[in-house]
Amino acid sequence: MRWPIRNQILVPFVIIQLISLLILTITSAVLAVRQAEENINQRLKNVVTSLQEATFPLTPDVLERLKSLSGAQFVVWDMGQNITQSTLAADPAVLAALPGRSKRGEGDVSDIVDQQSVLEIGGERYFSGRIRWKRGFGIDAVLVLYPEQSWQEARRQALVPSLLTGSIVLLLIIVASYWISGRISNRIRRLKSQVSRIAQGKFEPVVMTSYSDELRELSEDINQMAAALEESLQTIRDTERSELVTQLTGGLAHHLRNSLTAARMAVQLHQSRCPAGREDESLARALHQLSLTEEQIKGLLRLTRGEQRTSFPAAVSDVLEGTIRLVEPIVHHKKISFVHEGIDSEARVSDGDGVRAAVLNLLMNAIDAAGPQGKVGLSTFFLDDQQLAIEISDNGPGVSAEIEREIFKPFFSTKQEGIGLGLALAEQAARDCDGSLSLVRKEGQTCFRLTLSTQQPDPVAAGTKHE
Structure with a gap:
């Protein structure tokens, strides 16, 4: 089954973040609810403490102030167990039915909402706690009632911010994860498309x-x-x-x-x-x-x-003189200026026929490139005691830089009627003599240098010697 890489990135990441966020949110919500409950209890505790230590009569104005401070309702009994004061806007008959004592019996009340006593008055439920009055003024007891609805509302108000924050953070995480995984997935998809195009030959x-x-x-x-x-x-x-x-x-x-x-x-x-x-x-x-x-x-x-x-050694001078005799009728016919320098050395090459064919090919190429009234030159010199260089130059248009590496390949030719074997054969002849064939430029002219290893070199007798 195919599982996109976006889902491989998104799903585990979101699950981990969701679990972590749920734990943090629930923990924050529980702590917030507990804090809200503690705040309510603390307010009620302060009210109860104030009632227990009060040295003033519980008039209706005092009870209303206590109600506004704590959110609780108060009912006051006199020594005859009659209700004398109440902040509840309930039917007196309903108030008369209130028990004179809480179900937990008499005693001081410190934490009303944690007690088991719950009263229902006029369709509304209250946490209740009864305080024994010890300060006189004809008061026997005070019943403290805290609405269960207010307690639940306080819990919800404490819970909502944590849940809302957690939901927003979770949404941002999902959106960010989707965007990041989508971006990576799109880049991978482009790479996949490129590989597919490569497979198609593009x-x-x-x-x-x-x-x-x-x-x-x-x-x-x-x-x-x-x-x-x-x-x-x-x-x-x-x-x-x-x-x-x-x-x-x-x-x-x-x-x-x-x-x-x-x-x-x-x-x-x-x-x-x-x-x-x-x-x-x-x-x-x-x-x-x-x-x-x-x-x-x-x-x-x-x-x-x-x-x-079978290759036969030959003197370089004999090879060059024989080749020059072959091309002289052609250069005379095309009125080409042909300048050549002979070599008086006794140096010999291992393959005379191959070198003769190579020099002839290079000269014929130079004659074709120079054209009528052109210039062709042939010179020889020793690079060292054994390496002989033969250079054939012309003043033709030259070889473009784009094809310099291609001209020595077999069957590559810039001539419409050429088959592209002349330079390949010349390079092969150079290799047979442990040499090389290269293209150089001298004073604006195209020059092919044929480098050969010679036997019995005599560079002193050479017409020209170059470093």
């Missing part, structure tokens, strides 16, 4: 309250969870899309590799059969480009399918 954050408490901390945790789930779902979607593209790309790359291999073999066959083919520089460059493209396809297969290939 990741809007919960609005934070202005005060800090456990529910605010829970809201912050829910917002963090929503952000993490949204990121995870986006990663899952990207992964699924990447797996699909990887599968398609891997299949296409496999067929392209076979086609490139066949084309390279055809050119080599033509070179072997044609006497002028061995001296034809264009065929040699075509073979070199086909081999380089084949290596790129192998790198693509390694990236998409995890295929392994």
Whole structure:
């Protein structure tokens, strides 16, 4: 059975407060009633004491004053047991029927309302007490009568304030408890709604309250969870899309590799059969480009399918010179200013073909970014005795800060016709050589720095050395 949290807070709290308040109210009411009774008794006791010690006759005026002070009625008997004075406005026949003695017999009366003697006169009940008169003046006894109705009314008047106060306090407690539990319940209900929306794939954050408490901390945790789930779902979607593209790309790359291999073999066959083919520089460059493209396809297969290939060390100078020869016709055609610095070091990298493909990809990206009449630069320098840096820069529009972390991911491209594998392959080649690929900015130009670990370094012979 569902028991709302509002009731879990409200019901026990109200029950405890109700029991405590009832105990306090009843105790206060009982004490107030007792105090009222004691006040009545004290007034009557003072009257009785005054009567017992009186040295004056009990005239009608004296009895009326005593009546107004105490609220009691008085009946006076003479020595012949006849009623001589009375404050009761009753029929004389009714007064004549009053007993000359109280049921408790003669004697002094100290506490009339605690006595057992109750008389009914003219339809009204009185607590009664008889006082033996000892001061003469022809008076034998005085009957003191206190109305039971007045006694009950005094008790009620003493009881009502305590009960009224207790009721008001209880009402305030219930209202305050309902409001507090309702506020907490509403906040929990909003959190529940937010969690339900998260379960439906909606990741809007919960609005934070202005005060800090456990529910605010829970809201912050829910917002963090929503952000993490949204990121995870986006990663899952990207992964699924990447797996699909990887599968398609891997299949296409496999067929392209076979086609490139066949084309390279055809050119080599033509070179072997044609006497002028061995001296034809264009065929040699075509073979070199086909081999380089084949290596790129192998790198693509390694990236998409995890295929392994044998890597061969190569001199950095040979790698750069060969790559520069490949791009020079392109920069001349687009009238791009291409400034490059060679390296005279004997330093070698562990994967010459991979580095050659990486530098070629970076140069082609720089040429596309610079555009016609643009500027592209290539420089090399040693960071330390073993770390070689190759920087390719351009004066193109650059990479926005929003996508700097995305450009190295496979299949991410800002080109409409691009597939987003060039930088991923370059970064993979850098890792294979225990290096890295990073994006830096220099003098307003976009610059990609390819850092590589070299073998047999000779930084003294390097064209430029940087700290």
